[in-house]
Amino acid sequence: MFIRIACASALALASATSAFAATTPFTDEAAFLAAIGEPVDNFIDFETGFTDGQNLNGTTLAGGATVNATVGSTSIEAGAGSIGGSNPIGAFALEASDASGESFTLTFGSAITYFSAFYIDAGSPSINGVSFSSTGASGDTATFAGLTFDLADNVTEISFTSIDGDGRWGIDDISFGTASAVPLPAGLPLLLSGGLALGLMRRRKRG
Template identity: 35%
Template sequence: MSRFIPAAAALAVGLAAGPAGATVTYFNDEAAFDAATAGIGFVLDPFDNGIAAADSITLDSGVVSENMGGSRGSFDNTVTGGIYLNAVDGNGTNASLSVVWTFPIPVTAVGLQYLGLFADEVSVTVDGSLRALRESADGDPEDGFFGFTTTTPVTSITFTTQHPALYDTYGFDDLAFGAASAEVPLPAGLPLLLAGLGALGLAARRRVTS
């Protein structure tokens, strides 16, 4: 996905099988993700438009982001300054216990650019397979790339923390999702516009030849 900012994370690809027999492949390297998803049409969300914090928000791409359980901070589940912000807390004292993203279409590939993420502290569950967004021995916060592909389309993913006593914030500055066999949704009214342009072209041709 060349439209992403180049990732700073090291190469790391893992395999895991979900309960439905799906194979989920994880990526911390953008180039490897690009190669694995060549030919997939992606819906892109650069988080350009601000969205006020709420328990449930709908992103510009149609993804519904819901904070589940626990408490809320003033910047949890919001989009501001071109960044999606949220947090998770293992015991729910300072943030949500989990965050669920529901996609507008079943997806087989998702890519994210994360910001200032500490190692091993925020995880995502895909079809029963749990994986840290960033796996590294270095505990300092870093920017990087996280993505996955799955052999069975999924309609949602869940963000949590594997550390029950930690309050973990995270931010994303780009999102892309798609499906190997799905068409990217067209903007409303685009088919009518294309039909109109085609009719104008046909009329112009008729005038030239008449």
């Protein structure tokens, strides 16, 4: 009995240390936010502090996300149709452009457990190795993609690769952070302590 209770205590405490299990993709923003269960730590919509045509390669954004172009270039583009014929969500968006297959990364100073973005004018995008569907070719094509991770996976980089299209695509309205550990039910610590005490008393009586 005592061993069973001790094992139950260990399992309950272990379950409280990680908010998510394996990498999980989301294509619905509401479902992604529900899975996080709290306001996002960092949100960047590129509307403030950026200028049209600004080169972002090597730039560290709010929240400690650093943009690194691995193929092609990354810059801020503004206005209707400015992202390969597609529109930013607001006035500005981050655009990657190169004729030979653009890719870039966002690196973080510490591990994150979730990331999301709207990708624009992108064909067959892959985000951290997870494939998402292509967008439309023009107009309002922004499409949601989200990922959650186990903290133990130590995810400190988000990569955007294998983008097929017209050589110009972008992302907008990105969010990232570390979700809180799943909380224990309020009465569980008291229940566990009572169970442990009961187990000890039974062992003493048998002795």
